[in-house]
Amino acid sequence: MEKPTVLEAYRAGKLSLPPGYGLEFDADSILLRKGGATVAAFSVAAGTTPSRVTKAAWEDYTRGENNSA
Numbered sequence: 001m002e003k004p005t006v007l008e009a010y011r012a013g014k015l016s017l018p019p020g021y022g023l024e025f026d027a028d029s030i031l032l033r034k035g036g037a038t039v040a041a042f043s044v045a046a047g048t049t050p051s052r053v054t055k056a057a058w059e060d061y062t063r064g065e066n067n068s069a
Helices: 006-011 050-066
Strands: 021-025 029-034 037-043
Touching: 006 021, 006 050, 021 050, 029 050, 037 050
Parallel strands: none
Antiparallel strands: 021 029, 029 037
């Protein structure tokens, strides 16, 4: 069985993103966004996995919490 794509996991509600984070998709890229800002960009062609996107989101979220003193 094939692993789900990022888009499939996102649509199925199986992508665990931190509060305030979302994804934007086009034919070539996946943008990880927080508010209106782009946090990270991933290539669709590179076969980006849901776990890679989730990891990037949580790393950014954790960095933000550490810097909000």
